[in-house]
Amino acid sequence: MNSIRSVLEGVGSTLILFMRSISHVGTLSRQKSRFIEQCYVIGYTTLPIVGILSFFVGSVLALQSGYSMQDFGTQQFIGALVGLSMVRELGPMMVAILLAGRVGSAITAELASMKVNQEVDALVTMNIPPAKILVLPRLAAVLMMMPVLTVISNLVGWFGGALVCKYTGFISVEPQQYFQALRHVVKFKDVIDGICKAEIFGFIVVLVCSSIGLSTRGGPREIGAAVTKAVVSSLVLILVLDYFVTKLLLAILS
Amino acid sequence: MFTQFSNSGESVGFRENKAVGVSIEHLSKSFNKLNVLKDFSLKVAPGEIFVLMGPSGSGKSVLLRHIIGLEMPDSGVVLINGKDALSEDIREHVRMALVFQAGALFNSLTVFDNLALYLREHRLGTEKQIKDKVMQALTLLSLEDAAKKYPSELSGGMKKRVAISRALVMEPQLLLYDEPTSELDPVSSAMIDEIIATLRDQYRVTTIVVSHDRDLAMSIADRVGILMNGNLIHIGTPESLKNPTDKRVSDFLYPKVDLNNPRFKKIIP
Amino acid sequence: MNNSQQTARVGLFFLLGLALIYVTYETLSGGKTFSRSGYTVVAGFPNLQDLKPTDDVRMAGVRIGSVYVTRLGKGRAEAVLQIDPQYTIPSDASATIVMAGIIGTDYISIDLGTTQAPALKDGAEIKTKITPDIASIMTQMAELGHKLDSALSSISNAVNGSGPDGGVFQKFNRLLSENQTKIDASMTNLQEITGKINRGEGTLGKLVNDSKLHDDLLAAVGDFKATASEAKNVMASAQTVLDQVKAGQGALGVLVYDKQAAEDLKFTLHDIRDFSDKISKGQGTLGKLINDDSLYFGLQGTLKKADRAMDGLNDSGPISAVGSLSKSLF
Numbered sequence: 038m039n040s041i042r043s044v045l046e047g048v049g050s051t052l053i054l055f056m057r058s059i060s061h062v063g064t065l066s067r068q069k070s071r072f073i074e075q076c077y078v079i080g081y082t083t084l085p086i087v088g089i090l091s092f093f094v095g096s097v098l099a100l101q102s103g104y105s106m107q108d109f110g111t112q113q114f115i116g117a118l119v120g121l122s123m124v125r126e127l128g129p130m131m132v133a134i135l136l137a138g139r140v141g142s143a144i145t146a147e148l149a150s151m152k153v154n155q156e157v158d159a160l161v162t163m164n165i166p167p168a169k170i171l172v173l174p175r176l177a178a179v180l181m182m183m184p185v186l187t188v189i190s191n192l193v194g195w196f197g198g199a200l201v202c203k204y205t206g207f208i209s210v211e212p213q214q215y216f217q218a219l220r221h222v223v224k225f226k227d228v229i230d231g232i233c234k235a236e237i238f239g240f241i242v243v244l245v246c247s248s249i250g251l252s253t254r255g256g257p258r259e260i261g262a263a264v265t266k267a268v269v270s271s272l273v274l275i276l277v278l279d280y281f282v283t284k285l286l287l288a289i290l291s
Numbered sequence: 292m293f294t295q296f297s298n299s300g301e302s303v304g305f306r307e308n309k310a311v312g313v314s315i316e317h318l319s320k321s322f323n324k325l326n327v328l329k330d331f332s333l334k335v336a337p338g339e340i341f342v343l344m345g346p347s348g349s350g351k352s353v354l355l356r357h358i359i360g361l362e363m364p365d366s367g368v369v370l371i372n373g374k375d376a377l378s379e380d381i382r383e384h385v386r387m388a389l390v391f392q393a394g395a396l397f398n399s400l401t402v403f404d405n406l407a408l409y410l411r412e413h414r415l416g417t418e419k420q421i422k423d424k425v426m427q428a429l430t431l432l433s434l435e436d437a438a439k440k441y442p443s444e445l446s447g448g449m450k451k452r453v454a455i456s457r458a459l460v461m462e463p464q465l466l467l468y469d470e471p472t473s474e475l476d477p478v479s480s481a482m483i484d485e486i487i488a489t490l491r492d493q494y495r496v497t498t499i500v501v502s503h504d505r506d507l508a509m510s511i512a513d514r515v516g517i518l519m520n521g522n523l524i525h526i527g528t529p530e531s532l533k534n535p536t537d538k539r540v541s542d543f544l545y546p547k548v549d550l551n552n553p554r555f556k557k558i559i560p
Numbered sequence: 561m562n563n564s565q566q567t568a569r570v571g572l573f574f575l576l577g578l579a580l581i582y583v584t585y586e587t588l589s590g591g592k593t594f595s596r597s598g599y600t601v602v603a604g605f606p607n608l609q610d611l612k613p614t615d616d617v618r619m620a621g622v623r624i625g626s627v628y629v630t631r632l633g634k635g636r637a638e639a640v641l642q643i644d645p646q647y648t649i650p651s652d653a654s655a656t657i658v659m660a661g662i663i664g665t666d667y668i669s670i671d672l673g674t675t676q677a678p679a680l681k682d683g684a685e686i687k688t689k690i691t692p693d694i695a696s697i698m699t700q701m702a703e704l705g706h707k708l709d710s711a712l713s714s715i716s717n718a719v720n721g722s723g724p725d726g727g728v729f730q731k732f733n734r735l736l737s738e739n740q741t742k743i744d745a746s747m748t749n750l751q752e753i754t755g756k757i758n759r760g761e762g763t764l765g766k767l768v769n770d771s772k773l774h775d776d777l778l779a780a781v782g783d784f785k786a787t788a789s790e791a792k793n794v795m796a797s798a799q800t801v802l803d804q805v806k807a808g809q810g811a812l813g814v815l816v817y818d819k820q821a822a823e824d825l826k827f828t829l830h831d832i833r834d835f836s837d838k839i840s841k842g843q844g845t846l847g848k849l850i851n852d853d854s855l856y857f858g859l860q861g862t863l864k865k866a867d868r869a870m871d872g873l874n875d876s877g878p879i880s881a882v883g884s885l886s887k888s889l890f
C-alpha cells in the first residue's frame with residue numbers, strides 16, 4: 038500500500054516538475070551558460086563511453102548473428118540485421134542506459150545534495166524556481182545532445198559490426214557487401230525513429246532523475262538511496278517505454 | 292564601513308521600503324507525531340527587531356521556515372502585511388530573506404556567484420552594477436578576498452558571513468536570521484549585531500533573529516521571546532530578561548555551572 | 561576549463577552530430593546528392609522486377625556501378641545506371657536483371673560484349689535481354705505440378721477404383737475369381753483332351769504326327785514370343801521414363817518434389833503391392849495359377865503332351881489367351 042502510494046507520489050511530482058520546467062521555457066535564452074554547461078556534461082563527456090560500448094554492441098551483434106546465420110549461408114545479410122537493430126533499437130537504448138547510469142545518477146546526486154544542504158530552499162526563498170534553473174537547462178541540453186549521441190552510437194556500432202564481419206573466419210563478409218545489405222534495408226526514416234526514441238528516453242531519464250533528486254529528504258544517506266532509486270527507475274522506464282514507443286512509432290510508420 | 296554601504300549611490304544599497312509586519316496565528320506543526328509548534332501566536336511589528344531564543348530542537352528554525360513559506364502549517368496561518376505568506380502575491384512582491392543556520396550556500400558556485408545569482412536571475416542591473424553591488428556587500432563583511440573561492444574552501448565563520456551578505460544583496464523587507472552569530476568570533480559577532488541594527492534603523496527592515504546570544508538580545512532587540520515546548524514561555528523587552536520571574540527562563544538564560552553536581556550525572560546515573 | 565572553451569567544445573560536438581546525421585542520410589539515400597562520378601546509361605525493360613536504386617551493376621561479375629534511379633519510360637520501365645568512370649561498356653553488350661537468390665537482391669548484369677564495338681557514352685541506351693524472373697518460373701512450375709497432380713490422381717482413381725465396378729485391377733481380380741471354376745474346368749477338359757490325344761484317340765491323336773500342325777504350333781509360340789518382346793519394349797520405355805524422372809527431367813521430375821503427387825503415387829504403388837501380395841499369397845485365380853505347383857506342372861505336362869500330340873489341335877485358344885493375358889498385363 039505504502040509502495041503504491043510512493044510510486045503515485047513519484048509520478049505526480051515528476052509530472053508537476055515537468056509542467057513547472059516547461060512553464061519557464063521562455064527563460065532559456067537567458068540561461069545560455071547553464072545550458073552549454075549541461076550540454077557539455079550530458080553530451081561531450083558521455084561520448085567516449087557511448088563510443089566504446091556501441092562499438093562492442095555492434096561487434097557482438099554481428100558475431101552472434103553471424104554464428105546463427107552460418108548454417109543458412111545468409112551471412113551477407115548481417116549488415117542489414119546489425120544496421121537496423123542498431124538504428125532502431127540498440128543505439129537509442131544504449132545511449133539512454135548510459136545516460137541513466139552516467140548523467141542521471143549525477144543529476145540526482147547533485148540535486149539531492151542541494152536539497153539536503155537546503156540550497157534548494159535558499160533558491161525558493163530567493164524566488165528562483167528550482168525547476169527553472171536546475172531542471173530546464175538539463176532537459177533542453179538532453180534534447181539537444183541525444184540525437185548527436187545516438188547517431189554516433191549508430192555509426193560506431195555499424196563499423197564495429199563491419200569489422201567483425203570482415204575479420205571473423207566463419208562470417209567473412211566484406212565491408213562493401215555488409216554496407217550494401219545495410220543500405221538496402223535501413224531507411225533514413227529508421228534513423229529518425231531511433232532518434233525520436235532516444236529523445237523520449239533521454240528526456241524521461243533527466244526528468245525522473247531530477248524529480249527524485251529534488252524530492253530527497255533527510256541527510257547524506259538519503260542521497261545515496263535517491264541515486265539508486267533514480268537509476269533503477271530510469272532503467273525500468275526505458276525498457277518498459279521502449280516497447281510502447283516502438284509500437285507507437287511502428288503504428289505511425291504504417 | 293557600513294555607512295559607506297548605506298550612503299552609496301542609488302544602484303547600490305537599500306531602497307526605501309515599506310516595512311512589513313508579520314503575524315503568526317495559532318500555528319501548529321508536527322513531524323511524525325512530534326509536536327514542534329503548538330498553537331503558536333506572535334505579532335512582529337513593521338521595522339521591529341524581534342529576537343527569538345530557546346533551547347536546541349525547540350522549533351525555532353521550523354518557525355522561521357514557516358514565516359518564509361518553506362513549510363506548510365498543519366493548522367494556523369502566517370500573515371505578512373495581512374496576507375498569507377504562502378500566497379503568490381507575497382512571494383512576488385515582498386522581498387524576504389533567510390540566513391540559514393548552516394548557510395545553505397550554493398556549493399557549485401563561487402562566493403561571488405552565490406551573491407550575484409539573485410540579482411542576475413531577477414535582472415536587477417547590468418553585469419557591472421551587479422558586480423559593484425556584490426563586491427560592496429562582500430567588503431562590508433570583510434569577504435572581498437573570498438569572492439573567487441568556493442564555499443567548500445571557506446571556514447565555518449566565513450560561510451556564515453557569506454550567507455548574511457547573500458541575504459543583504461537581496462535588499463529584503465523582512466530579514467530572518469537563523470543563529471547568525473554562532474561560530475563567529477566576538478568581534479565579528481559584534482559587527483553582525485551592528486549591521487542588523489543599522490539596517491533596521493535606516494531602512495525599517497523587519498527583523499527576526501533566532502539566537503542564543505544574550506548580548507545580541509540585550510543590545511539590539513526591541514522584544515525578546517523564549518520558545519520552549521512548542522510555545523512562547525516569555526515575551527518582553529530585553530530589560531525584562533535581566534530579572535526573570537519565571538524559573539524556566541532564568542534556568543535557560545543563566546544556567547549555573549555546578550561542577551560538584553553535574554547535569555549529565557542526573558541523566559546518566 | 562574556462563567557459564568559452566566549454567562552449568567551443570559543445571559547439572564542435574553538436575556540429576559533428578549534425579554532420580554525422582547528414583552522412584547517415586547520404587549513406588542511406590544512396591548518395592544521390594553525393595558527388596556523382598562516372599557516367600550514366602539507360603536500360604529499358606518491360607519489368608524491373610525487384611530492382612531498386614543502389615543495387616549493383618556488374619559486368620561479367622565485376623561491380624562497375626550501381627542503379628541510380630528507376631523510372632517509367634514510354635511503355636517500359638527504365639533503370640538509369642551510374643557507371644564508375646574507369647569502366648567502359650561496349651555498345652553491343654547487353655544488360656539483364658539477375659536475382660542473386662530467392663531472398664537476395666537483384667542486380668543488373670552486363671555481358672562483356674566485343675572489344676571492337678564503340679563504348680557507350682553518357683546517357684546512352686544499353687541493349688537489354690529479357691530474362692524470365694524467378695517468380696514467374698516458380699509459378700509455371702507450380703502450374704505444372706498441379707497438372708501432374710490431377711493426371712496422377714486420375715490414374716490412381718482408375719487403378720484404385722472409385723467407380724461402381726472398381727479399378728482395373730479390381731475388375732481383373734474379380735474376373736479371375738468369378739471364372740475360377742470355369743478355368744479349372746477348362747483345364748481339366750484340356751487334360752482330358754490331351755490324355756485322349758496321348759492315347760492316340762480321335763482325330764487329334766492322328767494329327768500329332770502331322771508336321772504341318774507342329775509348325776502351326778511353333779508359329780503360335782512365336783506369336784507368344786513376339787508378344788512378350790513387345791511387352792519388353794514397353795518395359796524398356798517405362799524404364800527410360802523412370803530414368804528421366806530420376807534425373808529430374810521433364811514434368812515428372814517435379815513430381816518428385818511435389819508432395820501431393822508423391823502421396824498419390826505412393827497410394828498407387830501400394831495398390832499394386834496389394835495386388836502382387838495377393839498373387840504371391842496364392843489368392844485369386846492368377847495367384848493359384850502362379851503358385852499352385854500342381855497346376856503349373858499340369859500345365860507344363862499339358863504343353864509337353866501338346867508338343868507331342870498337337871495333330872488334332874486346331875484350336876490354339878488357351879495359348880493365345882495366355883498371350884493376350886500377358887499383353888494386357890503391360
Ligand SMILES: Nc1ncnc2c1ncn2[C@@H]1O[C@H](COP(=O)(O)OP(=O)(O)O)[C@@H](O)[C@H]1O
Pocket residue numbers: 322323327345346347348349350351352353354
Ligand atoms: N523536516 C523535518 N522532518 C522531521 N522532523 C523535523 C524536520 N524539521 C525539524 N524537525 C524536528 O523538529 C524539531 C525542531 O527542529 P528545529 O526547528 O531545527 O530546532 P531548533 O530550535 O534547534 O532550530 C527537532 O526535533 C527536529 O528533529
Ligand SMILES: [Mg+2]
Pocket residue numbers: 351352353392469
Ligand atoms: Mg535551528
